[in-house]
Structures are given as structure tokens and as C-alpha cells.
Amino acid sequence: MRRIRDMMRSRAGELLREGTVNRVLGWKNGEFYYDPNPAVFETEESLDGLVYNGFSAAMLSKYLIDATKKEGRILVFLKPCDTYSFNHLLREHKVNRENTYVIGVGCDGMLDIEKLRTLGVKGIKSLDENGDDLVAHTLYGDKTLARRDILLEKCLSCKGSEHKVYDELAVVDDPWQWDTLDRFAKVGELEGMTPDERFAFWRGELSRCIRCNACRNACPVCSCLKCVFDNPRSGVQAKSNADSFEENMFHIIRAFHVAGRCTDCGECSRVCPQNIPLHLLNRKFIKDINAFYGEYQAGADVEGKSPLTEYKTGDVEPSVVYERGGA
Amino acid sequence: MMLKLSKDKIGELFQKLASSRTLYLPIDNNGQVNFGQWTPDAVVRLDQLKTVKSAKDFFFPQTENIVAFKRQGKDISIIENRDQNEPFVVFGVRGCDARSLDILDKVFLCDPVDSFYKARRENGVIVSMACAEPEETCFCGVFGIDAAEPQGDVTIRIIGDNLYWDGKTEKGKALGESVKDLLVQATGQDLEIIKKQDERSREILSMLPLGDLSLDGFEESALLEKFNSPLWKELSQACVGCGTCTYVCPTCQCYDIQDFDTGHGIQRFRCWDSCMYSDFTLMAHGNSRKSQMERFRQRFMHKLIYYPANNDGVYSCVGCGRCVAKCPISMNIAKVIRALGVSVSV
Numbered sequence: 001m002r003r004i005r006d007m008m009r010s011r012a013g014e015l016l017r018e019g020t021v022n023r024v025l026g027w028k029n030g031e032f033y034y035d036p037n038p039a040v041f042e043t044e045e046s047l048d049g050l051v052y053n054g055f056s057a058a059m060l061s062k063y064l065i066d067a068t069k070k071e072g073r074i075l076v077f078l079k080p081c082d083t084y085s086f087n088h089l090l091r092e093h094k095v096n097r098e099n100t101y102v103i104g105v106g107c108d109g110m111l112d113i114e115k116l117r118t119l120g121v122k123g124i125k126s127l128d129e130n131g132d133d134l135v136a137h138t139l140y141g142d143k144t145l146a147r148r149d150i151l152l153e154k155c156l157s158c159k160g161s162e163h164k165v166y167d168e169l170a171v172v173d174d175p176w177q178w179d180t181l182d183r184f185a186k187v188g189e190l191e192g193m194t195p196d197e198r199f200a201f202w203r204g205e206l207s208r209c210i211r212c213n214a215c216r217n218a219c220p221v222c223s224c225l226k227c228v229f230d231n232p233r234s235g236v237q238a239k240s241n242a243d244s245f246e247e248n249m250f251h252i253i254r255a256f257h258v259a260g261r262c263t264d265c266g267e268c269s270r271v272c273p274q275n276i277p278l279h280l281l282n283r284k285f286i287k288d289i290n291a292f293y294g295e296y297q298a299g300a301d302v303e304g305k306s307p308l309t310e311y312k313t314g315d316v317e318p319s320v321v322y323e324r325g326g327a
Numbered sequence: 328m329m330l331k332l333s334k335d336k337i338g339e340l341f342q343k344l345a346s347s348r349t350l351y352l353p354i355d356n357n358g359q360v361n362f363g364q365w366t367p368d369a370v371v372r373l374d375q376l377k378t379v380k381s382a383k384d385f386f387f388p389q390t391e392n393i394v395a396f397k398r399q400g401k402d403i404s405i406i407e408n409r410d411q412n413e414p415f416v417v418f419g420v421r422g423c424d425a426r427s428l429d430i431l432d433k434v435f436l437c438d439p440v441d442s443f444y445k446a447r448r449e450n451g452v453i454v455s456m457a458c459a460e461p462e463e464t465c466f467c468g469v470f471g472i473d474a475a476e477p478q479g480d481v482t483i484r485i486i487g488d489n490l491y492w493d494g495k496t497e498k499g500k501a502l503g504e505s506v507k508d509l510l511v512q513a514t515g516q517d518l519e520i521i522k523k524q525d526e527r528s529r530e531i532l533s534m535l536p537l538g539d540l541s542l543d544g545f546e547e548s549a550l551l552e553k554f555n556s557p558l559w560k561e562l563s564q565a566c567v568g569c570g571t572c573t574y575v576c577p578t579c580q581c582y583d584i585q586d587f588d589t590g591h592g593i594q595r596f597r598c599w600d601s602c603m604y605s606d607f608t609l610m611a612h613g614n615s616r617k618s619q620m621e622r623f624r625q626r627f628m629h630k631l632i633y634y635p636a637n638n639d640g641v642y643s644c645v646g647c648g649r650c651v652a653k654c655p656i657s658m659n660i661a662k663v664i665r666a667l668g669v670s671v672s673v
């Protein structure tokens with residue numbers, strides 16, 4: 001990914017210099033190797049701070065809602081999966097394509113710092129990504145980890161290396177590759193549970209929620225100007241759980257609001273400080289939508305109908321719930 | 328007096344402590360470790376350096392009922408339904424969280440005293456725990472905290488096969504009395520072991536990458552200079568305005584009081600608030616901080632300038648590093664201190 005980073009720096013520099021773009025949205029180096037933060041670069045010199053590595057997971061697409069309202073053009077770097085969310089925002093007319101210059105960047109899979117911690121890595125001084133491994137140099141000695149073992153959850157079932165939208169690409173012809181898993185496997189497992197077991201599973205997971213709203217705020221399709229939960233007149237508090245019922249309902253309502261629009265980008269689960277597997281709720285919706293209305297991947301295209309905004313006479317009736325044995 | 332207990336008796340210690348009061352300690356819930364109530368089958372994780380949420384919850388809970396009202400005809404009755412009187416122990420509190428209570432004390436115990444907080448402080452005993460293997464996100468030393476020997480009513484160290492118990496305050500000594508059957512006196516050799524361990528811990532603490540953060544320039548006289556710094560725009564531009572940093576922070580202290588219509592009465596409650604949220608300090612005229620830049624700035628100005636200006640120079644950050652580890656976009660107080668620390672020439 002270092003090669004790609006070098007391409008990114010030099011192309012961004014050129015595009016700034018020739019005036020094709022006025023600003024560059026990328027990732028800026030931090031205190032540690034694993035903590036780059038999204039940032040806007042306005043000068044060629046500042047691009048020295050531009051990084052792209054296994055920890056550039058934070059998706060930049062959503063920032064374009066505000067960024068493309070400004071004067072001038074912004075260059076944005078999108079990983080393959082980020083292009084789906086960008087497309088979906090285009091479909092909903094939330095971003096201005098004219099003001100955007102997209103460079104699709106190749107991706108070797110993003111890594112999960114929490115997984116490193118779970119594997120006992122702490123006191124990190126520096127990290128080296130090389131091929132199949134990541135070497136952590138720590139205060140307590142060096143540790144080598146297989147890249148496969150520390151991939152982010154969403155990357156385990158990567159949608160593929162194709163960019164769905166771009167003006168140009170920054171890719172290499174020998175990217176790191178890995179076997180992907182069926183993204184619906186765990187959903188299937190949950191479907192196989194009894195309602196009581198499933199209820200207990202979700203109550204257990206959601207009991208950790210602290211209502212920080214990171215899942216909502218990071219979500220590219222949670223793009224309402226004012227979220228219903230932020231309305232002081234709604235009678236519910238966005239910032240606290242009155243009881244466990246409310247805590248659970250927040251997530252279920254959010255899942256309904258993003259149904260048919262969720263691009264399965266994985267940001268919600270990635271940002272959750274309590275590691276709640278929110279993607280499972282969304283994937284259940286995606287799985288059902290696929291089953292009821294035919295395969296659909298939000299963000300694969302900008303045009304065309306989407307299942308929940310179109311009506312066909314053959315659409316399933318609500319009674320499908322009973323037919324499938326639910327209650 | 329240093330006491331000790333063999334590590335394999337730790338279950339008995341928990342049992343005993345829990346027999347007279349509620350015992351809270353770090354517990355694993357599907358991989359995430361948070362302080363929770365001890366039960367015989369709880370998965371206790373004293374090895375976990377940092378719980379996701381801090382120990383603050385037990386003194387200043389995320390939500391708590393204050394009072395309820397019920398109306399019948401023309402009468403309004405007031406129902407006291409606060410619940411802050413349970414005696415409890417929080418066990419395994421790290422040095423950063425232990426210090427955070429001093430910071431909260433200055434807010435909640437000054438006039439007018441917050442009686443909920445005060446009661447919990449009186450009813451709670453803190454058993455702190457020394458850190459031997461800090462993480463790279465830790466920078467408690469920057470705030471003068473010695474993680475090798477944290478403050479607390481009792482301080483424990485786990486070294487090898489032993490747990491060392493050091494009762495420090497009256498409360499701590501009384502707690503030691505209540506479990507004295509399990510504790511024996513540490514020997515001279517033990518004291519040597521402890522000394523060595525403390526030295527080793529301090530050596531590692533001194534090597535932490537964020538240990539060199541400098542607070543020079545964060546003082547009241549620099550208030551306007553910092554407030555008007557052009558760097559806030561850049562620092563805040565990626566912030567998604569979630570409440571993660573404030574909710575995991577042991578020193579964040581803002582709250583909101585609201586009435587909830589239960590359908591048959593009113594429940595008045597208070598809950599944590601976050602300066603990162605759009606309805607923070609919302610007034611009839613709107614929000615005084617309209618942009619995320621202003622909200623973001625508030626959080627750090629409060630911790631690094633306003634609070635110390637009002638509290639003899641004490642900062643309201645303890646360097647626990649939770650915001651460093653948990654921010655979805657990796658922006659945090661360490662980066663802010665780094666960027667704004669050196670005086671920006673005007």
C-alpha cells in the first residue's frame with residue numbers, strides 16, 4: 001500500500017498544481033501508525049502528511065455531503081467498498097459529482113486495531129506491514145501477526161476490488177489477496193435460533209450500547225439533516241437509554257431507516273466502541289430484501305429503481321412473516 | 328501495612344467482599360470489558376488495563392432518576408425515587424480513573440453540593456490497582472499520576488502468584504478488616520518484590536510514546552490565543568460529532584436534566600450530556616455553539632484551559648487514553664495537545 005500512497009501523493013500534488021482540484025480529502029498521519037485521521041489537504045507541501053495504510057479504514061464518502069457544497073472541486077480517495085457509499089449518496093442527491101474528483105485506491109484489506117489488542121499486542125511503538133504479516137514493535141517485544149487474523153470484520157467478506165465509480169485509479173497489479181467469507185453465514189446462524197435465543201443474543205449485545213451515536217454519525221446513509229432522535233420534541237433522548245427497551249429500539253429503528261439503502265460498508269460496526277455487531281442487523285435486512293425482491297446491492301449503481309422505492313404487483317405481502325414461521 | 332493473599336484465593340476474596348456490599352469489577356461481556364456487578368459466574372478480567380467505560384459510572388451514572396411526580400385530580404405528589412444509598416466497592420480501578428474522581432469531586436462537591444454524587448462517594452470504596460504493563464495510549468504521567476502506585480482507599484498489586492493489599496485510607500483499612508481472615512502480612516522479601524516491580528513499571532511508564540506530551544502553554548493567560556487558534560478548524564474537520572470521546576472519558580462531567588412523560592406521571596432524570604452533540608446547552612434561542620468546530624473546541628478548551636483556570640491549574644484530563652483508542656476517526660486530546668501545545672505565534 002506504500003506504492004499506492006506514493007501514487008496518491010504525487011497525483012494529488014499534480015492535480016492541485018494544475019488547478020484541477022482545490023482540495024484533497026485523504027488520511028493524515030497520526031501519533032501511531034494505526035491512527036491516521038481523515039483530513040483535508042490544501043497545499044502540495046501538506047501532502048507529506050498524507051498516509052494510506054492498513055488502518056485507513058475510515059470512509060471518506062460521507063464527508064463529501066458538506067465538502068462538495070463548498071466552492072471548487074475536491075479530490076477524494078475511495079477504496080473499492082467506499083465507492084458504493086459514494087454512489088448511494090449520488091443516487092440520493094446528497095453529494096455533488098461535479099465538485100468531486102474521485103481517485104479509486106487499491107486495497108489490501110483494512111486491519112482492526114482491536115483485534116491486535118485482543119491478540120495481546122500492547123505498548124505499540126511502530127507497526128510494519130509486509131505482505132502476509134504485520135509486525136508490531138512494542139514496549140514488550142516484537143510480535144508478528146498474520147494479516148488474515150487481524151482483518152476488519154467487513155473486509156472478511158469484501159465486496160471485491162472493483163471501484164464502482166472513479167475518475168482515475170491508483171492501483172497495483174499485484175494486490176494482497178485473501179479468501180472471503182459468506183457475509184450471510186452469521187445471519188443464517190441467528191435465523192436458526194429460537195426466537196427466545198435470538199432475543200437473548202440481541203439483548204446481550206445491545207446491553208453494552210452507550211448511545212454514543214457513533215454508528216449513526218459514521219453511517220453514510222444516515223444522512224438526515226436532523227435525525228429524529230435529535231429532535232428534543234420527539235419525547236426520547238438521543239443521548240441516553242431510559243431503559244433497555246429504548247436502547248434496543250434505537251438500533252432496530254435505525255436498521256429500518258437504512259433498509260434498502262445500507263451499502264454494507266461496515267462503518268457502524270467498526271466505529272462502535274463496544275464492538276456491537278450491528279452489521280448483523282443490516283445484513284438480515286439485506287438478505288431478506290434479496291430474497292423478496294431479487295438481488296440488490298445498494299450503491300452498485302446510481303440510476304435505476306431500488307427495491308423499497310419501487311412497487312411491483314408481485315411484491316411479497318406482509319403475511320410472508322407468518323409463512324416464514326415468524327410471529 | 329502491606330498484606331497479601333495467594334492469587335488462587337481471589338475468588339474467595341470477591342465472595343467475601345460481595346457478602347456485605349455490592350462489588351463491581353471489570354467483567355467480560357462477549358469480549359468487551361466493563362465494570363459490572365460481581366456474581367460467582369462472572370468472567371472477571373483484572374488483566375484488562377482499561378475498561379471501555381470508566382469507573383465514573385458508579386458515582387455519576389449515565390442515567391439516574393432524580394424524582395417522580397404523579398398527578399391525581401388537582402394534587403401533585405412528589406415521589407422520591409433516587410437510589411444512591413447502596414454501599415459498594417469498585418475493585419481494580421486504575422490510577423487514571425482513581426484520579427478522575429478528584430476532578431469530579433471539585434465539580435460535584437463544591438457549593439451547591441450534588442447530594443447524589445456525595446452519597447455515592449461516601450458509600451463507595453475504591454480498590455485501585457497498579458499498572459505493570461501500560462498501553463501506548465496511556466499518558467497518565469503527563470498529569471502527574473504514578474500508575475505504579477495509584478491513589479485509592481486500598482491499592483492492590485498483582486505480582487506473580489500473589490495479590491498485595493495496601494489499605495491506605497480509613498475506609499480502605501475498614502474494608503481490609505472485613506476480609507482479614509483471608510489476608511496475611513507481607514514479608515520483607517515481599518516488600519523487595521514490590522519495590523522491584525514498581526521500579527520496573529515506572530521504567531516502562533517513562534518510555535510511553537505519549538509521555539512526552541507537553542502542557543506548556545495551556546494556561547489561563549493563553550485562553551484567547553488558544554480559543555482563536557486557526558488550528559481548531561483543521562483538528563475538528565473530521566469529527567463526526569458522536570459522543571464516544573465524552574462517554575468513555577472518566578472526567579467528562581456534563582449532564583442534562585429532563586422530564587420523561589411516563590403516560591401516568593413524570594419521571595425527572597439526569598443523563599450524561601456531550602458537548603459534541605447538537606442539542607448540548609440548547610436554549611430557546613438555539614445552540615450557542617452552532618458548528619462542530621465550536622463544539623469540538625469546547626471539549627478541549629474545557630479540559631485544558633477553563634477547568635484548570637477554575638481549579639488551581641489542575642487539568643481535567645487524566646491521560647487514560649480512552650478517547651485515543653475509541654474515537655471513530657482517530658482524533659483525540661493527544662493530537663490536540665500536540666498541535667496546540669507550542670504557542671502559536673499571533
Ligand code: SF4
Pocket residue numbers: 215218219220221222258261262263264265266267268269279282
Ligand atoms: S448501516 Fe452500517 S453498514 Fe449500513 S451503510 Fe450505515 S454504517 Fe454502513
Ligand code: SF4
Pocket residue numbers: 208209210211212213214215216271272273274275276278
Ligand atoms: S456506536 Fe455502539 S455504543 Fe455507540 S450508539 Fe452505536 S451501538 Fe451504541
Ligand code: SF4
Pocket residue numbers: 376377421422423424458461462465466467468472474645646647648
Ligand atoms: S493511563 Fe496510566 S493509570 Fe491509566 S491504565 Fe494507563 S498506565 Fe494505568
Ligand code: SF4
Pocket residue numbers: 565566567568569570571572573603653654655656657658659
Ligand atoms: S472527537 Fe472523535 S469521538 Fe469525539 S465526537 Fe469527534 S468523532 Fe466522536
Ligand code: SF4
Pocket residue numbers: 572575576577578579630643644645646647648649650651660
Ligand atoms: S480526555 Fe481522553 S485521555 Fe483525557 S481523561 Fe478523557 S478519555 Fe481519558
